[in-house]
Structures are given as C-alpha cells and as structure tokens.
Amino acid sequence: MARISLRQLLDHAAEHGYAVPAFNINNMEQGLAMMEAADAVNAPVIIQASRGARAYAHDVMLKALIDALVEMFPHIPVCMHQDHGNSEATCATALHHGFTSVMMDGSLKADAKTPAPFDYNVRVTRAVVDMAHWIGASVEGEIGVLGNLETGMGEKEDGHGFEGILGHDQLLTNPDEAVAFVRATEVDALAIAMGTSHGAFKFTRKPDGDILAMHVIEAVHARLPNTHLVMHGSSTVPQDLQDIINQYGGEMPQTWGVPIEEIQRGIKLGVRKVNVDTDNRMAMVGAIRKVLTEHPGEIDPRKFLGPAQAAMRAVCRQRFEEFGAAGHADKIKPLPLSAMAARYVSGELSPKFAAA
Ligand code: G3H
Numbered sequence: 001m002a003r004i005s006l007r008q009l010l011d012h013a014a015e016h017g018y019a020v021p022a023f024n025i026n027n028m029e030q031g032l033a034m035m036e037a038a039d040a041v042n043a044p045v046i047i048q049a050s051r052g053a054r055a056y057a058h059d060v061m062l063k064a065l066i067d068a069l070v071e072m073f074p075h076i077p078v079c080m081h082q083d084h085g086n087s088e089a090t091c092a093t094a095l096h097h098g099f100t101s102v103m104m105d106g107s108l109k110a111d112a113k114t115p116a117p118f119d120y121n122v123r124v125t126r127a128v129v130d131m132a133h134w135i136g137a138s139v140e141g142e143i144g145v146l147g148n149l150e151t152g153m154g155e156k157e158d159g160h161g162f163e164g165i166l167g168h169d170q171l172l173t174n175p176d177e178a179v180a181f182v183r184a185t186e187v188d189a190l191a192i193a194m195g196t197s198h199g200a201f202k203f204t205r206k207p208d209g210d211i212l213a214m215h216v217i218e219a220v221h222a223r224l225p226n227t228h229l230v231m232h233g234s235s236t237v238p239q240d241l242q243d244i245i246n247q248y249g250g251e252m253p254q255t256w257g258v259p260i261e262e263i264q265r266g267i268k269l270g271v272r273k274v275n276v277d278t279d280n281r282m283a284m285v286g287a288i289r290k291v292l293t294e295h296p297g298e299i300d301p302r303k304f305l306g307p308a309q310a311a312m313r314a315v316c317r318q319r320f321e322e323f324g325a326a327g328h329a330d331k332i333k334p335l336p337l338s339a340m341a342a343r344y345v346s347g348e349l350s351p352k353f354a355a356a
C-alpha cells in the first residue's frame with residue numbers, strides 16, 4: 001500500500017529540490033490519467049478532491065476509487081488531499097474517508113466567500129492541525145486571499161472564492177503574518193496568495209511581476225526557509241489547448257495562465273506543491289469536442305472519455321517532468337500515518353524558523 005502523508009512527501013521533495021503537482025479528481029478517467037502518467041515517469045502523486053468533487057462523486061465512491069488506484073499502482077506513493085477545506089468538519093470527514101492530508105483554508109470564513117480575520121484563520125487551522133497530527137495526517141493552511149491583482153476580484157468556482165473587490169494588502173501574503181501563522185498553527189505546508197487565481201481566466205496578458213507577484217514567494221521563503229510553500233491557481237492555460245477548444249466549437253476568449261518558468265522559479269524558492277486543475281479540464285474538453293465534432297454520430301461515451309483521459313495523461317506527465325517530480329517515486333518509502341503521528345509527538349516535525 002502506498003498512501004503517503006503530504007508532509008513526508010514534501011519533505012522528500014524539499015530534500016531533492018522538486019515540487020509535486022496536485023491534480024484534482026472527480027471521476028475514474030481523471031484518476032487513471034494521473035496514475036498512468038505517474039507510472040510512466042516514476043513520480044509520486046498528490047490527488048486532491050475539492051468539496052465540489054466530494055459532493056459530485058460521493059465520499060464512498062471517491063474512497064473506493066482511491067483504494068483501487070493505490071491497489072493498481074502499488075509502487076506509486078499517493079497522497080490523498082482535501083482541496084480548500086472550508087471548516088474543521090470538512091477536514092474531519094475527509095480524514096474519516098482515508099485522506100492523508102487536508103487543506104484548512106481559513107483565509108475565508110466557512111461560507112467560503114467572506115475574507116476571514118487572521119485570528120479566525122489561526123483558530124480553525126490550529127484545531128485542524130491538532131486533529132490531523134494526532135493521527136499522523138498533514139495540514140496545508142493559507143494566509144492571504146487568492147485573487148486577481150489586475151481586477152482585485154476572486155473567483156467563485158464551486159462557491160469557493162470571495163465576492164467583490166479586495167486590495168493588494170489582502171491579495172498578497174504578508175511575510176510577517178506568514179511567520180506568525182506558521183508559529184501559531186504548525187501547519188505542514190502553506191499556500192501563498194501572490195496573484196494567482198483559479199480557473200482559466202487568470203491574466204489578460206502574459207504576466208509580469210505586477211500581476212504575478214513571485215517576489216512574495218521569495219520574501220516568505222527568506223523568512224520561512226523550512227516551510228513547504230504551495231502555489232494554487234497554477235495552471236498554465238496552454239495556448240494549444242485554447243486553440244483546440246476553439247477550433248472544435250468552443251468559445252474561450254484569449255487568456256493567459258502561470259508560465260511554467262515562473263513555477264520553476266518558485267520551486268527554487270521553496271514551492272513544493274503546485275495545484276493544477278484547469279489545464280486538465282481543458283485537455284479533456286478539447287479531446288471530447290474534437291471527437292464529437294469529427295464524429296457527430298458517436299454515442300459510445302468511451303469513444304470520447306478515452307481520448308479525454310489520454311489528453312489529461314499527457315498534461316500530467318508534462319507537469320511531473322517540468323516540476324522535477326519524475327524519477328522519485330521508487331526512492332520514497334511511505335510511512336504509515338501511525339509512524340507520522342509518533343514523529344509529531346517527538347517534536348521532530350515542529351516548524352523551524354530562520355534566525356531573526
Ligand atoms: O479549487 C479549485 C479547483 O479547480 C477545484 O474546482 O471546486 O470546481 O472542483 P472545483
């Protein structure tokens with residue numbers, strides 16, 4: 001069995017200077033696509049499920065699906081992660097269903113819309129850290145609110161994302177707050193707000209430092225050199241996938257994502273988990289549109305879901321390679337969560353801070 005905690009996986013990534021892509025799952029085809037890609041390049045995997053995914057696929061089905069993937073690919077370490085947990089209860093039920101890691105996103109209140117004060121974020125995140133570490137599972141926290149620096153707006157995919165307009169003070173992680181947050185919560189990984197946002201419409205031009213604030217990553221890493229940083233909203237929104245979608249009847253206005261070279265710069269600055277969902281969605285939709293446009297009489301879903309899976313597999317493989325995760329799966333020996341729990345108790349996993 002190769003389930004692994006996020007903490008053990010990201011500790012390995014930090015030691016060897018790579019990052020692990022975290023791909024979102026909703027169904028079997030996506031699960032097979034990411035595992036087949038990982039298998040092809042010997043990479044460990046972070047599979048993450050949003051609240052929307054859990055509602056769509058159902059917890060019991062998701063659990064069985066992950067069990068099946070772990071059984072089919074026993075040599076690939078799999079971290080099963082809750083993406084954007086909105087409350088302690090969401091994180092608790094994820095752990096109950098076999099997740100080895102949870103994100104407690106206390107940057108927003110439990111309605112997943114209202115920006116939350118620092119003290120609220122610390123309180124809910126600390127509660128989840130206590131609960132998760134008791135059983136050896138890991139916790140990702142977030143400090144700063146994800147949103148677009150060009151417009152000041154968030155996005156509300158799956159109802160998660162603030163409404164209205166925020167200033168840069170809230171849209172960019174404050175490095176001092178990040179230090180205080182890690183000290184108070186002892187999270188295993190920290191999501192940084194730096195101008196990335198979810199979905200396909202991140203930037204209206206190729207991003208420069210004004211709208212993609214990589215300097216925030218640099219500043220946080222200087223203060224927290226031992227904390228694993230997480231980039232959300234990190235799809236690159238590839239031009240070729242935009243073109244395929246539009247060529248086969250889609251209507252996507254021109255848009256820009258996060259350039260791979262910026263993510264690779266982030267990896268040199270302590271980024272260890274990179275969230276990618278939109279690129280996989282686009283790959284699948286492009287493939288489905290192509291089949292159904294070229295074969296309008298097709299009524300066998302396998303004839304378009306198969307190509308969709310293959311298109312997503314290609315994206316996953318590319319990200320494993322680009323983030324340096326390829327080649328590492330067989331070097332990791334996943335510890336049972338009970339062993340991770342003992343490591344937390346011993347204090348060996350407590351956060352470390354740069355000298356003032
Ligand atoms: O958090 C954003 C991910 O792309 C998941 O999206 O909430 O629609 O499943 P979702």
Ligand code: 13P
Nearest residue numbers: 199233234235275277278
């Ligand atoms: P993208 O929408 O850029 O793929 O980001 C996904 C994400 O951050 C999930 O938490």
Ligand code: ZN
Nearest residue numbers: 198232233275
């Ligand atoms: Zn996210």
